[in-house]
Amino acid sequence: MQQIAVIGSGQMGNGIAHVFAQSGYQVKLIDIQQGALDRALETIARNMDRQVSKGNLSEQEKADALKRIGVSTDLKTAVQDADLVVEAATENIDLKLKIFNDLDAFTKPSCILASNTSSISITKIASVTKRGDKVIGMHFMNPVPVMKLVEVIRGYNTSQAVCDQIFELSKKLGKSPVEVNDYPGFIANRILMPMINEAICSLYEGVAGVEEIDTVMKLGMAHPMGPLQLADFIGLDTCLSILRVLHEGFGNPKYAPCPLLVNMVVSGNLGVKSGQGFYAYSKGSKDLVVAENFRR
Numbered sequence: 001m002q003q004i005a006v007i008g009s010g011q012m013g014n015g016i017a018h019v020f021a022q023s024g025y026q027v028k029l030i031d032i033q034q035g036a037l038d039r040a041l042e043t044i045a046r047n048m049d050r051q052v053s054k055g056n057l058s059e060q061e062k063a064d065a066l067k068r069i070g071v072s073t074d075l076k077t078a079v080q081d082a083d084l085v086v087e088a089a090t091e092n093i094d095l096k097l098k099i100f101n102d103l104d105a106f107t108k109p110s111c112i113l114a115s116n117t118s119s120i121s122i123t124k125i126a127s128v129t130k131r132g133d134k135v136i137g138m139h140f141m142n143p144v145p146v147m148k149l150v151e152v153i154r155g156y157n158t159s160q161a162v163c164d165q166i167f168e169l170s171k172k173l174g175k176s177p178v179e180v181n182d183y184p185g186f187i188a189n190r191i192l193m194p195m196i197n198e199a200i201c202s203l204y205e206g207v208a209g210v211e212e213i214d215t216v217m218k219l220g221m222a223h224p225m226g227p228l229q230l231a232d233f234i235g236l237d238t239c240l241s242i243l244r245v246l247h248e249g250f251g252n253p254k255y256a257p258c259p260l261l262v263n264m265v266v267s268g269n270l271g272v273k274s275g276q277g278f279y280a281y282s283k284g285s286k287d288l289v290v291a292e293n294f295r296r
Contacts (some may be wrong), residue, residue, distance in 0.1 A: 001112075001169060002026055005082040007075070007099060009040035011273075012116055013088035015144025018044045021068040022057070022145075023173050028078045029071045037071040044069065047145055075099075076106045084169070086138055088116040091241045096120060097128045104129035112162055114138035118238070119189050119245040122155035122182045132157035136166055139186065140175075142234070150175045155182050184249030189242050196234075197243055197258055199227035203278075203294065204260040210278045210294045228278040229288065231261075232271030240265045 002025060006017045009031040017029045017040070031037050045066060051057035057065075072078035079085055085107060087099055096115065103113050113135045115125055126135035137153025150170040154163055163179065170177035180186045185193060199213050208216070214226020231239050240262065246255035264270075264277065269291070271277030280289045 001083040001165070003081050003083045004028070005030060005079045005085040006088060007031075007085065008088035008090070008116075009036045009071075010088070010090075012140060012142060012144060014040035014043050015047075015142065016086055016088055016116065016140055017069055018047060018065075018145050019140075019173050019175075021065040022048075022061070025068065027069045028082070029069055030073070030075055030078045031071075032073060034071075034073055037073070041066075041069065041071065047143075051145070075102060079103060079107050079111075082107055082111050084112045084114060086114045086116055091118060091120065091238055093120050093124070096125055100125050100135070101128040104131060110134075112136065112165065114166065116140055119185045119242040121184070121249075122153050122158070126155045126157060133159040134162050136162055137182070137186070138166055138170070139188065141188070148174070148176045149188070150177045151186050151188055152177045152179045153182055153186055154179065185242060185246045190246065193239060193242050193246060194255065196227045196231045196239055197255075197261065200231070200258040200261050203228070204258050210290045211288075232277035232279055232281075234271070235273050236261060236270045236277055237265050 004020045004025045005028045006013050007030045009029050013029065017027045021027045029037060029040060048057060048062040048065065052059060052062055085103055087096065089095055089099060096117065100113060113129065115122060115137055116139055117137060118139060122135060122137045126132040129135055132155060135155055136158050137151065139151035139153060141147035141149045152163060152166050152170065167177045184190065202208060202213055203210060210228050214228050217223045217226045240257055243255055243257040268274055269276050272281050275281050276291050278291055278294060280291045
């Protein structure tokens, strides 16, 4: 397995392309907009510069890795020689089903099709292909170049051989794979999202402020980042999408998204990506400033 295609050049997609290229694989990064691909290459180079400055990567290794990354806006051509395709598009079920239906037609029969989805059923995704045994979840954590975990999700028909291949591949990337079964939210988000939602509900109900909630979880529970800051980092729209998958999949009201989260997404306050969520974000600053709406 040498030829890797990554669909989606956003935060997750460019990170996935980064780790594959750094590990010696030829990568084709695919998006519908050339501008998005240009920004992704800039992000990858900047993140590799950070690795060089820390002594984790040499200048030559950086140059070699960047040469292994090609970009394309033509899905059909870009995936035709791929041994593995990792889809990292927006967390939208209809979009993912369209992509996997196309991939089934455009890729060679031996190609493994993986999704970086954080909650959507791998079995559902596989149902639009004729190769359910070769469809699998490969859920990286953000930021991909730093975080070690990969959730490997087996769909109902995913073969043991494919699961073994993805496990070994994840290890070659320097990651620690963990196998989970295909149920809403898998493990990471089934546990994480209710915690984030409860933090938002606590804010919504006036139990405590943004900084207080995050401080309790950082200092009291040894979390490196508070749940509200983490929600901003993930993207409030992504959090809402995952909670809706959990709520629909289990039919349990404990997964119902907090009304405050719904309103923030509707208003366009999505966290870091929009410049404001529970905190306000200014370019070039790492200072955490509570958003005006939540200041006491």
